[in-house]
Amino acid sequence: MSTLCGLISALTAAAVGVAAASNPPPQPEPIDVVELPLPPVAPSDAEGACTPAINPRRTGCIGIDVKEFQAGDFTPDGNHVVVNVEFVGAPAAPDPASTYTGEQLILIKADGTTFSNGDPWKCLSCGVPPEQAMSLDPERDYPHVFRSGKKALWGHNILDCGGVDLASDECTPNRTHIYPIHWTISADGSGPGGVPREMRLHPDDVHMGWSSFTDNGGQFGYFGRLEFNPNPTVGEPLAPRYDLVNVSVLIDQSGKAPITVEGSELHINRDAITVGELRGFSGAGDEILYIGSSWESSNIDVFAVHVVTGAVRRLTSHPEYADPIAFSHDNKWFVVMDTRGSDRQMWMAGMRWIPPLIDMVAVTAASSTRNNGARRFFQPILIDRNGDRGEYFGQQVNAGGDGSNGSVNDPNWNGRADPAFSPDGTRIVYWQALVVPPACGRANPLPCPVSTAQGGRTYRVMLARLTSRKATKPAKVFDVPDYIPWTTPFPPGASLPEQFGVPDGHYTLRGRVSGVADVILEGTSTLGGSGSVSVSYRNYSDQTGYVLDGHEQVSAQIIQWDNLIDWSSDIVQTGVVQATKRTSPGGFHLEINAVTNIFNANGTLTTTINGVEYKQPANGT
Incomplete structure (x- = not known):
């Protein structure tokens, strides 16, 4: 139940002192964490393996491995959580229990009670007549309950x-x-349509946000409205469906990029709207949450942008990696899955207030090092709506255990997407997966742990009770327009705009407080693309008390998901902290795939802050 402040002195200095003074951080609070029930585990996936001895009520069994499992959020009463499971071992038809097979949507009890049949779970999708479930999309991730409680988002289905x-x-x-x-997406409406990913429902139950990859591996965020189409005449599938209409791509019409050029000078624009990956909405729906262009080098953070004004807020600033996020319904808190406390990213991001210049070629590699394949380093962090500031870096939700095998803070149980608040703000649900081979049991990774979950399954759903809190009412849902003013309309047949890029050249970047950086760019056609960035700092400071001197050069070759990075760094930071960021003689050379996330490097890159060394992960981890 401790706060994540004071990890290193660099994090506790007055980086955002004004914000901290005007929004004093909350005190740590008591949190009690328990595991929620799931259907019993079958010993195998074989037909009939889910025997009456394992489940006497004949209401299904699930498998040992994660597969397509994913937990979602609460029903309006706060007593149930929606979950996507994969039922296995069902008997053959016409046995009534044969319906409990494959990927299905269920509710599980979060209050210790059972449904009327005696089970603490209920299948919502099992046994639905085929004519009432035609042409379902196979993508069934990120389950979400509509605030009405009468519908559920189930991947690309409702x-x-x-x-x-x-x-x-x-x-x-x-x-x-x-x-x-x-x-x-086609002008004549034909075809299967676009391919959204990680869809997030707006609190108004009408609008939707999502991301989608481009043909060249880039990604944009989108916003649209759900419209029921009972009898479509064009497009696939020709079955009753929900259409996404009035679609906009989340690109600021003003054209302001995170880094712009004026003559021979570079400018970093912190007010630029850069929705790289949409992560959801605030509790009231007045802000879009997203992963965007970094404000500090190699520091991947979550931002919020107002749906009308376009005002941007940085929600997280800790050097570690932040990603899945959810706001409380009263709009006063959020919980984020973050690697903070693990030191996973400190070797490359621990030195604060380096401008995000090498990120033009290295941001994909930086984000890829957060995992080791199936081993993740996320834990749920509770933060008030004002975000990280000053000495405040939130509170780890599950810090109260003893760290033993199977405990609530066992580091081998890794947080996954997405967490969620109960509507009254008194509970948080999140799910975890246990590290499994090949991310354990080899030369460098730790030995593989033994699951303590029922049936030996490698996933679990956790409920955190904020025991000192009183129930709150949801904030009034923001009346979001169909077309957000700053976005770019994206009607069927429209073409995507070019992604951000800075022309090759030799530039000067002036520090916000003092000094300059000499910058040479070669081949940086897109943010996170192939090319080379060379930077020399002289008395450079973007934040009072943090002064940079030295040199850094990064070259990247990106082939599909593979990143080949050559990195040379010798930076000294003085002022509030005494720090260095240095590569070994011959430089640091990293090869990492953005999908598999297996670390493989030659040479070293080490960040030292006030005498504390942060070293890169071992190869294979």
Whole structure:
């Protein structure tokens, strides 16, 4: 239950002293964490392995491995959590239990009670008549309950229980319909449509945000409105569906980029809207949450942009990696999955207030080092709505255990996306996966742990009770317009704009406080693309008390998801902290795939802050 402040003195200095003074941080609070129930585990995936001895009620079994498992958020009463599972071992038809097979959407109890049949879970999608679930999209991730409690987002599908609550006994298979979601992108409306990823529902239950990859490996965020189409005549599938209409791409029409050129000078624009990957919405829906262009080198953070004004806020600033995030319904708190406390990223991001110049070629590599394949380093961090500031870096939700095998803070249990608050703000749900081979058991990774979860499964759903809190009411949902003013309309047939890039050249970047940086760019056609960045700092400071001197050069070759990085660094920081960021003779050479995340390097890159050394991970980890 301790706060994550004071990890190193560099983090506790007055980097954002004004914000801290005007928004004093909250005190740590008591948090009690328990595991929520799931269906029993079958010993194998073989037909009939889910025997009556394992599940006497014949309501399904799940497997040992994670597969397609993913936990979501709460129903409006706060007593149930929606979860995507994969049922295995069902008997053959016509046995009634044969319906509990494959990827399905369930509710699990979060209050210690059971449903009317005696189970602490209920399948929402099992047994729905085929004519009421036509042409379902196979993507069924990121489950989310509509705030009405009568529908659920299930990947690229919407499950509708005919006007009754999902948790009600009246929500039966015969009453349930499941509809695919379609995004028209061709001018004539033909074809299967666009390919959204990681869809997030706006609190108004009407609008949707999502991300989508480009053909060259880039990514944009989008915003649109859900519209039911009972009888489509064009596009695929030709079945009742929800269409995404009035779509905009989340690119600022003003054209302001995170780094711009004026003559021979570079300018870093912290007010630029750079939605790289959409992560959701604030509790009231007045802000879009996203991973955007870094404000500090190699420091991947979560930002928020107001849906009308376009005002940008940086929510996280700790040098570690932040990603999945969820706001409380009262709009006063958020919980983020973060690697802070693990030192996973400190070797490359621990020196504060280096401008994000090498990120033009190295940001993908920086983000890829956060994982080691199936081993992740995320833990849930509770932060108030004002975000990291001063000495405040939030509170680890599950810090109260003893760190032993299977405990709530066992580091072998890794946080996954997405966490969520109960509507009254008194509980948080999140899920974890246990590290498994090949991310353990080899030469460098730690030995593989033994699961303490029921049946030996390698995933679990955790409930954190904020025991000193009183229930709060949700904030009024923001009346978001169909077309957000600063975005760029993206009607069917539209072409995507070019991604951000800075022309080759020799530039000067002036520090916000003092000094200059001499910058040479070669081949940096897109942010995070191939090319080379060379920077020399002279008395450079973007933040009072943090002064940089020295040189850094990074060259990158990116082939699809493979990143080949050559890095030379010798930077000294003085002032509030005494720090260095240095590579070994001959430089640091990293090869890492952005999908598999297996670290493989020659040479070293080490950051030392006030005498504390932060070294890179070992190869294979």
